[in-house]
Amino acid sequence: MDRSVQQFKAEFFKALAHPMRIRILEVLSQKEQNVNELQTILGSEGSAVSQQLAVLRAKNLVNSVKEGTTVVYSLRDPLISDLLVVARQIFDNHLVESITLLEDMRKQN
Template structure:
């Protein structure tokens, strides 16, 4: 059972492992959108947005609802929003650690403003 759960988690994170898919999820966390809206907001080709939505649909991360001749995409689980926020916090923590390390390496706490000739 644990191996199945670990495989599910690995497959889930693989589905998230693309910058365009992350951006799509961030936009869908603001509300449901169709491909044209996503394409406009992202500034990417419609085919690449559709391709990434297909991956997210296959992993049950998003779903589409037909509205006339358009499909409106939504997050399957609102906890994806929390996951994206936590990932951002982890990134910020790593960034803060890197800045602190650079400040220590420079030995000036980042306050060295002298220009050397």
């Protein structure tokens, strides 16, 4: 595999390596939002949301458009939404495996 693709993937996944950034992307998967709306939805301070949005912007994961005095954010690529769905499915698969393992262990005791 080409090193530039590997480097892109590494940087891309680094950008996803924070729970609030993932939550922001999940929210933006539903519809575009401004910082105040994101702050309300996430129940977090505006400065924390703005800081995470700056990382997402720097990594080109979100677009920002100024509308008057408000900046509205959206996903740069709709496939990010699909990636988050697949990540959830992987989580669910691991959870099912863990539950099955626990049930098997209880049966043995």
